[in-house]
Amino acid sequence: MIEKEKRRIKGKDKEKKEAGKDVEFTFYAPERTGVYLSGEFNQWDTRSMPMKKDKDGVWKIKIRLSPGRYEYKFFADNQWVEDLPGAEPACNPFGTKNYVVQVK
Secondary structure: OHHHHHHHHHHHHHHHHHOOEEEEEEEEOOOOOOEEEEEHHHOOOOOOOEOEEOOOOEEEEEEEEOOEEEEEEEEEOOEEOOOOOOOEEEEOOOOOEEEEEEEO
8 A cells, every 4th residue: 555655656746847847048148247037937036046157158047847938038237138149039018028938
């Protein structure tokens, strides 16, 4: 009976892990001193997801997201980043751009 319970718990843990996907966000900005990820997944909080800068000046953060479409932006040195080359843009109600990540 205990063995069945252990298998059931392990199965639930596996389901939880598979419910989301690790997504890495990167931003090249060697001159910046502080960069945060902000978006729909953290209610646009500009301080809850600090990114770490590597030796090449690339800021990175990896977060787990459920499948879906999410809008996001980077908040660097107390300013929104308005230009992300290669990122899919989305207009926002403030007349600026957010960016889109699709998680499958």
